[in-house]
Amino acid sequence: MKNFFFIVAIVLGLNACSKSEKHYDGEALLKNRCATCHNLDMPPKTYEDEKAPPMMAVAFHVKDFMKVENPGDKRPKFIAFFQDYVLHPSAEKSFCDKESLESYGVMPSQEGKVTEAEVGAIAGYVYDFYDQEKFMRQMQQKAAFEALPPGEQLAIKNGCLTCHGKTKAKAAPSFREIAQKSVAEISETIKNGSRGRWKGFERMTMPAYTRRLKEKEIQSLTQWIKSL
Ligand code: HEC
Ligand code: HEC
Structure with missing residues (x-):
């Protein structure tokens, strides 16, 4: 009887694995694949010769400019934009203002370095982590401390x-x-x-x-x- 349950557990376990998508760690992928160009701190560190806008700026920017009818559509649309942009970037698609685009240049496609599913996990993490309200609270706490x-x-x-x-x-x-x-x-x-x-x-x-x-x-x- 014990063996029977054991076998059932294995079969169910395997089933669950093959059905669900592979699980990606968005935070680790972001650090591995994007941090060479994008600063990831919140609040961000900015440099004279930075290669790209900080990820916080990208996240806030894309959230602000993204138009949705239904607030619930925002996260999936954000993820879809990232998946498209990271693999097929272009000046037309970028939400960056013209001046920044000229100074940074369009992001080179990351095709071959990161998969669409991986960008999906990265974008989900970015959406949740770079939260405007959380950032405001942090800044208020910082200001209160400094006072x-x-x-x-x-x-x-x-x-x-x-x-x-x-x-x-x-x-x-x-x-x-x-x-x-x-x-x-x-x-x-x-x-x-x-x-x-x-x-x-x-x-x-x-x-x-x-x-x-x-x-x-x-x-x-x-x-x-x-x-x-
Ligand atoms: C080789 C440097 C480089 C790497 C690596 C890089 N980026 Fe970028 N990225 C840029 C530059 C430069 C820009 C600004 C110009 C633009 O919008 O194309 C940018 C812009 C973006 C934008 C668009 C912002 C907007 O306002 O429209 C997104 C989204 C983005 N990056 C996501 C990522 C993600 C996710 C990764 C990691 C998988 C990544 N980038 C890796 C250089 C890079
Ligand atoms: C691990 C706990 C602990 C920490 C951390 C600690 N203290 Fe104390 N402090 C005490 C205790 C217990 C007493 C009472 C000592 C006694 O009865 O002689 C005390 C007493 C004092 C006194 C009383 C002086 C006196 O002459 O009676 C001062 C002033 C003081 N602490 C300042 C500080 C400051 C400033 C800090 C941080 C830089 C600090 N303490 C960190 C436990 C701590």
Whole structure:
């Protein structure tokens, strides 16, 4: 009986494999086949002598210019455009503006380097990954972070807030409570660490940061803590 189920499982398994299309990893293919010309970062890095527009720009561009009646048609149409363009590019088909087309030149056909099915997987990944709303959220988070006082940025970057809350104690006393200490005491502890000074937090050690932080950064952190 055991054997019977085993055999059934194999047959079903094989069946499932032969029916479904081969599964491609769009992200890996994008990195392998397209990154020599297109920068893949979001937000993108741009270079003086770049060979092609960054993939984020391509994705946003094609999404913006693509006309569809039904929003549900957008992704499949996007994929179809990629499949056609990558194998049969031309100035007429490109959504690139004239000036960029002239400076980059039309993309060379990638026929022979990538198959239509592979471009399909790449395009699906590109469509989902380069999402305008996700990008806006990232930029807003970045702007919000940059608007924080320099000392608070350092506290976030250096993981101080994993142990200390700004106003509430966590595994360590809150920075608002610590603010009652003198500037000298605060910067001394950041440099050399401490343990056992604060009641109720004896089990945790405040690590020393002399090696990890510059004098200026310690001052900036101290200033921020004092301001709370
Ligand atoms: C040899 C360099 C090169 C490689 C490799 C390359 N591209 Fe391009 N690609 C370009 C250039 C240059 C442009 C801009 C000119 C144009 O639109 O044809 C472009 C434009 C595009 C466009 C059209 C953008 C628009 O606005 O119409 C798509 C889509 C695209 N690439 C996808 C890909 C994908 C997917 C891959 C990987 C399979 C890839 N490219 C690999 C150089 C390259
Ligand atoms: C692993 C947890 C942990 C991390 C990370 C940590 N601390 Fe602490 N910190 C503590 C503990 C626990 C105490 C209480 C020490 C004591 O009781 O002596 C403390 C105490 C302090 C004090 C109190 C000084 C005093 O004289 O009483 C300051 C200031 C401080 N930390 C700043 C920082 C800053 C700035 C960072 C990041 C650069 C940081 N801490 C990262 C756990 C941590």
